[in-house]
Amino acid sequence: MRSLALQNEILFAILALVAIVSSIVMISAHRPIDSALSFIVTLISVAALFALVNATFLFVVQIIIYAGAILSLILFIIMFLNIKDENLPDEKHKNRWLFAISIIIAPFSAILIDLIMRSDIAVHGVVREGFGTIKDVGLTLFSKWVLPFELVSILLLVALVGAVTLSKRSE
Amino acid sequence: MSDNLLLTLFLLSPFLSAALIFLINLLFKNAKQSVYTFLALSGSGISAILALYISYHSYFEKQIFSSHLFTWLNIGDFTIEVALKADALSSFMILFVAPVSFLIHIYATGYMNRDASYGRFFAYFNLFIFFMFLLVLADNPIIMFIGWEGVGLTSYALIGFYFGDIQNTYAGNKAFIVNRVGDFGFLSALMLLFLSIPSGGFGFSNIFLNLAEIEPFTLSLIAFLLFVGAMGKSAQIPLFVWLPDAMAGPTPVSALIHAATMVTAGVYMVARFAPLYNMAPEVSLFIAYIGGISALFAALIATKQYDIKKILAYSTMSQLGFMFMALGVGAYSTALFHMFTHAFFKGLLFMAAGAIIVAFHHKQDIRDLRGIKFPKIFVMMAVASLTITAIPPFSAFFSKDAIMGALYASGHIELFAMAFISSLLTAFYMSRMMFVLFFSKSEQAAKESPKSMFYPMMLLTLLSVFAGLLNMPELFGGNLNFSHWLNLADKFYTIPHAKEWALMSVNTFFIALVIYNTYKKYAYTNEIIVEKNYGWVTNKFYIDEFYNKTVVVLLHKFSIFFDKKISNFLIDEKINLTALAYLKLGKIVSIAENGNVRFYALYMLIGVVSGFVYLYLLLGSVL
Amino acid sequence: MLKSYMILSILLFSIGVVGLISRRNIIVIYMSIELLLNAVNLSLIAISADLADSSAQVISLVIIAIAASEAALFMSLFVVLFRNRASLDANLFDMLGNKNER
Numbered sequence: 001m002r003s004l005a006l007q008n009e010i011l012f013a014i015l016a017l018v019a020i021v022s023s024i025v026m027i028s029a030h031r032p033i034d035s036a037l038s039f040i041v042t043l044i045s046v047a048a049l050f051a052l053v054n055a056t057f058l059f060v061v062q063i064i065i066y067a068g069a070i071l072s073l074i075l076f077i078i079m080f081l082n083i084k085d086e087n088l089p090d091e092k093h094k095n096r097w098l099f100a101i102s103i104i105i106a107p108f109s110a111i112l113i114d115l116i117m118r119s120d121i122a123v124h125g126v127v128r129e130g131f132g133t134i135k136d137v138g139l140t141l142f143s144k145w146v147l148p149f150e151l152v153s154i155l156l157l158v159a160l161v162g163a164v165t166l167s168k169r170s171e
Numbered sequence: 172m173s174d175n176l177l178l179t180l181f182l183l184s185p186f187l188s189a190a191l192i193f194l195i196n197l198l199f200k201n202a203k204q205s206v207y208t209f210l211a212l213s214g215s216g217i218s219a220i221l222a223l224y225i226s227y228h229s230y231f232e233k234q235i236f237s238s239h240l241f242t243w244l245n246i247g248d249f250t251i252e253v254a255l256k257a258d259a260l261s262s263f264m265i266l267f268v269a270p271v272s273f274l275i276h277i278y279a280t281g282y283m284n285r286d287a288s289y290g291r292f293f294a295y296f297n298l299f300i301f302f303m304f305l306l307v308l309a310d311n312p313i314i315m316f317i318g319w320e321g322v323g324l325t326s327y328a329l330i331g332f333y334f335g336d337i338q339n340t341y342a343g344n345k346a347f348i349v350n351r352v353g354d355f356g357f358l359s360a361l362m363l364l365f366l367s368i369p370s371g372g373f374g375f376s377n378i379f380l381n382l383a384e385i386e387p388f389t390l391s392l393i394a395f396l397l398f399v400g401a402m403g404k405s406a407q408i409p410l411f412v413w414l415p416d417a418m419a420g421p422t423p424v425s426a427l428i429h430a431a432t433m434v435t436a437g438v439y440m441v442a443r444f445a446p447l448y449n450m451a452p453e454v455s456l457f458i459a460y461i462g463g464i465s466a467l468f469a470a471l472i473a474t475k476q477y478d479i480k481k482i483l484a485y486s487t488m489s490q491l492g493f494m495f496m497a498l499g500v501g502a503y504s505t506a507l508f509h510m511f512t513h514a515f516f517k518g519l520l521f522m523a524a525g526a527i528i529v530a531f532h533h534k535q536d537i538r539d540l541r542g543i544k545f546p547k548i549f550v551m552m553a554v555a556s557l558t559i560t561a562i563p564p565f566s567a568f569f570s571k572d573a574i575m576g577a578l579y580a581s582g583h584i585e586l587f588a589m590a591f592i593s594s595l596l597t598a599f600y601m602s603r604m605m606f607v608l609f610f611s612k613s614e615q616a617a618k619e620s621p622k623s624m625f626y627p628m629m630l631l632t633l634l635s636v637f638a639g640l641l642n643m644p645e646l647f648g649g650n651l652n653f654s655h656w657l658n659l660a661d662k663f664y665t666i667p668h669a670k671e672w673a674l675m676s677v678n679t680f681f682i683a684l685v686i687y688n689t690y691k692k693y694a695y696t697n698e699i700i701v702e703k704n705y706g707w708v709t710n711k712f713y714i715d716e717f718y719n720k721t722v723v724v725l726l727h728k729f730s731i732f733f734d735k736k737i738s739n740f741l742i743d744e745k746i747n748l749t750a751l752a753y754l755k756l757g758k759i760v761s762i763a764e765n766g767n768v769r770f771y772a773l774y775m776l777i778g779v780v781s782g783f784v785y786l787y788l789l790l791g792s793v794l
Numbered sequence: 795m796l797k798s799y800m801i802l803s804i805l806l807f808s809i810g811v812v813g814l815i816s817r818r819n820i821i822v823i824y825m826s827i828e829l830l831l832n833a834v835n836l837s838l839i840a841i842s843a844d845l846a847d848s849s850a851q852v853i854s855l856v857i858i859a860i861a862a863s864e865a866a867l868f869m870s871l872f873v874v875l876f877r878n879r880a881s882l883d884a885n886l887f888d889m890l891g892n893k894n895e896r
Contacts (some may be wrong), residue, residue: 012795016802023806023829027813032821032882039825046806049799056830058835058851065858068888070828070865074821077869081876089818089883099815101773102808108780109808111787116800121844133845140848141855143802148852152859159863171879766888769823773815 021046043067055132175238178255181221188214189297196290211293215273222269229262254310264307273626281623299325311373330420339419346381346413352404360396379446380609394451397623405437407465416481422525431514438494445660459499466492470596475709501662502577504654508642509570516558519631523552530617560598565641580664598682602689610694799840806833824868
């Protein structure tokens with residue numbers, strides 16, 4: 001048991017490091033294609049972190065929808081628009097901006113982390129059999145969360161119509 | 172009829188007619204002249220009849236009409252009532268103000284006939300009567316002051332009536348501004364009174380009851396300041412400069428406002444405050460001297476004037492000086508009686524002058540009007556002139572000789588001398604004007620005046636002749652009816668009958684002598700053309716120039732200083748600077764609002780982080 | 795374990811905010827928003843595991859659905875911006891401010 005926990009912690013450390021580094025690369029890369037590729041890395045490591053806590057269904061959804069559908073859509077758009085360097089915004093002071101905003105947000109993160117460290121939120125509930133599987137999540141979804149589910153379906157429809165209306169060429 | 176209704180109707184009939192004429196004048200551009208005539212005459216006519224009714228009851232039945240309209244101000248135990256009261260003095264005032272106003276109204280319908288601003292003229296005219304009645308009937312000095320200011324306002328409007336000529340507007344401005352100086356005195360006196368009267372209202376009776384409690388210096392100051400107001404309104408030295416210029420108005424205005432009624436308001440006011448002046452003898456004496464100097468000074472200037480209306484204006488000022496002399500020695504009813512007769516003969520003189528001016532195409536210079544042939548007007552003007560020169564048995568003989576007698580008896584022989592010389596000068600300038608106008612080798616004829624102008628003058632001629640009978644001195648078998656009616660705080664001077672006879676005879680003799688000499692000098696000669704018309708007297712002793720050089724220039728410089736330095740630089744500039752600063756600040760702040768959502772997110776982030784840090788520090792001890 | 799997940803979530807969220815505000819490239823801004831959503835998802839999943847309650851997982855699912863619809867809208871925005879201005883600069887969207895009046 002102890003070795004399993006240690007193994008989990010090592011895995012967590014590696015995955016967390018990968019996620020942070022790749023997300024930093026994502027926000028600081030000049031070309032959008034670089035950002036997109038490093039963001040895939042972030043998403044996959046986050047998915048792995050999901051799996052690490054037995055959320056297997058979410059792991060699958062994350063891989064398929066995020067890393068699969070959304071990111072490939074971004075990559076598709078980047079290719080489709082045929083973005084060249086002169087089309088990119090001229091971000092001369094990008095690094096200064098990144099640095100300044102990091103300074104500003106540092107107290108926020110520091111305070112939150114401090115509060116998390118000082119609190120005792122870890123309950124360590126007993127993990128029952130089949131937790132995080134499709135069946136478990138599906139049962140919860142269709143028993144307790146039916147209304148949000150239906151609302152989200154409407155939201156998706158609205159977004160679909162909106163996307164078509166926006167990108168239509170005006171006559 | 173109740174007192175309330177009577178006085179209100181009396182006061183409101185001219186006001187309503189003024190308002191109606193204003194409305195019609197504004198709304199209907201082509202209203203018939205007869206409509207205005209009807210309204211104007213009915214307004215003043217009703218009030219004239221009511222005035223006679225009130226005076227009749229006041230004179231024979233000693234009745235006091237009073238009416239309390241409403242309470243205007245109520246501050247603690249201090250109240251200002253809008254109250255009217257027709258006691259003997261007020262009744263006496265309206266006895267001649269209202270009928271003379273009515274007569275001059277009739278005259279004005281002829282004088283202003285076919286004038287483009289006919290309606291406007293009568294609106295102002297009726298408004299003037301309203302304010303004059305308010306002044307006379309007021310039961311406390313505040314209401315009196317409203318009337319006082321109102322007659323000043325309408326006087327201003329009527330002097331500058333023909334505003335097409337900028338000179339007339341200037342004359343109106345001059346009258347208004349000079350009167351402001353006097354009004355400042357009046358207002359200051361009212362404030363002092365307000366401070367000094369302990370409680371119980373501000374009515375005249377209450378003021379007079381509390382006079383003893385005011386300390387002597389304050390009392391003298393109040394008396395003096397009140398007289399400053401009278402100086403302005405009644406054109407006494409040094410505030411007389413507006414009256415000659417006021418002749419720029421139409422002649423009925425000069426007759427009614429600047430001879431018969433408004434200018435006498437100062438005399439009325441001093442008489443109204445008679446108990447106050449009796450307690451301040453030094454101020455009374457001052458008044459007498461101012462009156463004497465004014466009378467002498469104005470008479471002197473009048474001897475060298477050529478404008479027919481200016482001569483009469485200076486003569487008005489001179490006669491007012493006589494009244495103030497009488498007031499100053501405490502002979503209040505004598506002064507008021509002279510005012511009474513003066514209203515008739517001076518109104519008549521102005522109306523006759525107006526008739527001449529109309530008949531001879533608005534010529535006013537007596538050198539251009541030599542030898543006019545105008546028999547009816549001549550008779551009336553001759554009567555009026557003989558009246559003003561105090562030839563017996565015309566009315567002014569009684570009133571003026573009463574003043575002379577009072578001055579002589581008061582022991583101030585220098586005042587008597589001034590009055591005597593002024594009276595001789597009066598005889599000189601009046602007969603000079605008469606002889607130049609009507610006794611000349613060359614003759615000019617003109618058509619007769621219209622009836623509407625003629626009949627009021629006729630009536631005033633009769634009044635000029637016989638008004639003196641009303642206050643016959645004992646000497647001629649009378650018993651001073653008016654003085655007993657008015658019942659003011661008079662100081663009665665009695666001198667032996669022999670002396671009185673002597674005074675009158677000497678006076679009349681000298682006046683006759685002066686008239687004879689003037690006849691020799693001016694009648695059928697060219698003296699008026701060849702006499703020197705330069706020098707101090709002709710130029711009114713350069714008083715206007717002196718005022719312009721000193722007071723006006725100084726005030727102008729002062730105003731420019733305040734305008735440029737204080738108003739523009741110190742106030743406007745600083746306020747503009749503040750506004751400019753806000754504008755600049757707004758421009759700077761608006762840079763933040765550049766439309767970029769990223770920046771809005773940044774501001775939000777800064778806000779959230781600050782909130783977090785603040786809460787963390789605040790709750791650090793709890794957590 | 796939960797605390798580590800929460801701290802990681804906070805860090806990822808902060809990085810997302812930094813990217814959101816400081817970058818002008820609209821595609822990177824979009825990915826920063828997605829990163830914010832992911833950070834929240836991460837903490838939700840961690841809590842779900844700790845409490846052994848799958849409700850939080852359902853909320854994550856809903857968030858992922860919202861992210862997908864957002865993606866569709868953003869893609870059409872990219873296309874419109876690029877077609878009209880031939881640029882991916884977010885600063886071109888500034889009609890909210892008062893520049894037009896100046």
